[in-house]
Amino acid sequence: MKEPLKIYEKRKERYKRLSAKQEQTANRLSNYRLLTSLAGFTIAVFLYLKVSKTLALGMGILTLGGFLYLASRHRQVRRQLRYSEIIAKLNEKGIQRLQGNWGNFSDLGEEFEDEKHPYAHDLDLFGQGSFFQWIISAHTPLGRISLSQIFKNPPQNPDKILARQKAISELGKSIGWRQRFEAESIKASHQFQKVESFLQWAKEREEGYLKPVLKVAVIILPLLTIIMIALYFIGEAVPWYIPLLLIGVHILLLQLYKKERLIALATVYKHEASLKTYTNLLRQIEKKKFCSAELKRLQKSLRDRDGKPAYQQIAKLSKIVERISNRENAMFIFFNILFLWDYHCMIALEEWKNKSGDLLKNWLEVLGDFEELSSLANIPFENPDWAWPEISPSDASMAKGLSAQQLGHPLLTKKRVCNDFTLTKPSGIVLVTGSNMSGKSTFLRTVGTNLLLAYLGAPVCARDFRCSIFEIWTCMRVRDNLEESISSFYAEILRIKEIVAAAQKSESVFFLLDEIFKGTNSHDRHQGAIALIKQLQKEGAMGLVSTHDLELGEMEKESQGKIKNYHFREYYKNDEIYFDYKLREGISTTRNALYLIRLAGIKV
Structure with missing residues (x-):
């Protein structure tokens, strides 16, 4: 843990120093911009009053140019500052x-809770204190x-899992690239919109906008109208009603399918900021040289069908959407009438969709896959001592089950106690x-979460870990449902029914049943527990059952060792209870319920 901690601390301090310098640079540029404006304006006024109007005009143009340059540099430095601040926060995280x-x-x-x-619910995948949050x-x-x-749906193929292991391992070592990649998306995270309607x-397809006659018409009509307006104002070479009639035609065209057109333009426009970010993220992926096959x-x-990078096509769409942003200008209505701008935007969008529309979903999903793998890559980087699990194929010579040394819960950073455990x-x-x-x-949960990490292609919280491919099922936090009039006990029965049905369909079920x-x-x-355990055993399922029912321990003898007993115990010191959380073979020989009842103030 010390090594990744040192790397994070070093990178955090580096980017904090860089952001401090950038903040100073941004402030200086802001002051220079103000001084340039004041000095330039003062000199220009002096030249205008005392020397020459021509020199004053030249000075004004020079001042404006200097101001615009400094404003551009200020924006650039501010963007760099924002980037450095994000990187520093990522290292702090x-x-x-x-x-x-x-x-x-x-x-x-x-x-995503379900x-x-x-x-998912029993293994804390989502919500406060969850894997997702971590x-x-x-x-x-x-x-x-x-x-x-x-x-929720990890790979079930050992080859796929191995490919993911190599990908996650490679990304884990590329902390610089991962943080730059994440920083890019964080900069626009508040602007991301749901993509379902966009996809x-x-x-x-609106094939009508791709017809050649329409493409020609929206170029010829505005050009003709502008010429007629110019001829009217230059010596009234044409009657007034001709340009007016042409403008009327424009207005009529803009009314045709107006509602549908506005919906389409609005759907795309709300993703304007996101498209720029998608472009930058895809560019980072394109420019990176990867080694793993996945x-x-x-x-x-x-890539598109012509082999061109996806980021270039998204960049083209982004530029088209920038044209739509002109609609927010107060003068846009006149501009739109004169140039039929909505039609030009729709034609450009349909041409883009015709070439790349069917690929957009895949591109954004692949981008999401890189984010998913980058998230899991935090695990090997931050936990270099965790084991890369060995996944056994279904036809492997290794006995079906799992074997782990020093197995711990991944989320219990401060109070983690590890145990050896084998179940084959x-x-x-x-x-x-x-x-x-x-x-x-x-x-x-320790067993279940590490099995899941193994199937995700991530390292597990253990010194050594080997397992078969299982379908994980749990019954641990069952609650009642008032809306459906289901008690917690009946809800548990329904859950058990699902697990039994899954075991009857597949011999690869791994269950975790709590009390x-x-x-x-x-x-x-x-009686119910005995019947259930025997049925699950008969169906070939494997798993763990926690219980206070010590009599169930007799099943080890009855099953001739096919059912094993393990236990945890507590100890007392100075009339206080302590737990060591160490797993031991055999049935529990200790109890603490009465102690806890007395601790609550109840006289027993």
Whole structure:
């Protein structure tokens, strides 16, 4: 951890110093701009009054030129300053992540929460204190979606996972490029719009605007009208009603399909700022030389049908959209009537869509994929001692299951306790017993989250980690649903039903069950748990079950070792309870419920 921490601190200080210098430069340029204006205006007035009007005009032009140059430099330095400030904050964010102080990061991904997903809710993928909050470096709409989707639907192919490992490892080492890439999107993060309507617009076609007769007409008509207006004002060479009639034709044309045209232009225009950012992000991807096959594949897909880079095509669209921005000018209505400007914009947009519209969705999705991989690349950079997992194919000689040394929960930076753990066939199910707060639920999440990280192609929080491909299912935080009149116990039954059905369809189910059937009496809970565990074992599923029901431990003998017992324990010192969170074989021999009840002030 010391090495990445030093790198973050060094980069943070470097960019803070740079931003301080840029701030000083920006202030000086602002002062120079003011002095240039005042001095130039004063000298110009003096020359006008005392020397020569010609010299005064020359001085005015010189002053204006100097002012515009200084204003341009000031804007440039301000942009550089903003960039440096963002880079400094990104390094500060990395420091906070390393120190376990990432709980105040603002992007929680709450809109992606889904309690019906097989494991997302129980493994804390979204929301406060989540994986998404911990690792997110994506800021474009599709980048955030890409990260959420890979969390919910990780690859199930070992070759694909290995390809992602190499890509994430390469990006992890490219901290400079990753931070420049993220900084570019942060600069416009508040301007990003939802892209669904934009992508739908790109797929639709208005073929009428591509007809040659219309293209010629919107050039000839304005030109003819301007000539007629000029002829009228120059000696009334044509009657007044001819230019007026032509202007009327223009107005009539602008009324045709006006509503549809305005909707299309508005749909594109609201992405004006985003398009500039997309251009810069895609340019950074294009200019970077990648080594891993996965990154090269993604980079290669950012081309149009002629082999031209995607960023060039997005830049063309951005320039077209800049023309639409003229609509906000107060004089635009007259300009539009005279030049039929809306038609020129629509023709340019349709020509762009005809060439690149079908590719836009893929380009933005690939951009999102780079953001997703860059987010996960934070993990190997910040945790160089974490293991790259070995994924076993379904037909591998290695026994189906998982094996880990010094396995810990990735999100528990400050209080992490690591354990060795192995679960392989024929021992497919582990019962975890222990007192309240001893670490049972956290250990189940530790196993589940590291399995997920392995499938994502990221390193896992362990010294060594090997696993098979599983479908992860959890039943840990089941809640009632008042709207559907479902109690927490019945909601748990429905969840268990889904897990059993999944196990019947596939032998690759890996389940994590926390305190099953806790909403009913002890007799029914015990009998139900036995029946469920036996059924899951029969279907070939593997997994962990945490429970306070110590009698379930007898299943190890009954199953002839196919079901294993592990436990956590507590100890007491000076009448205070302590936990070491170390996993041990066998059934728990300690209890702390009465102690905690007395601690709450209840006399027992």
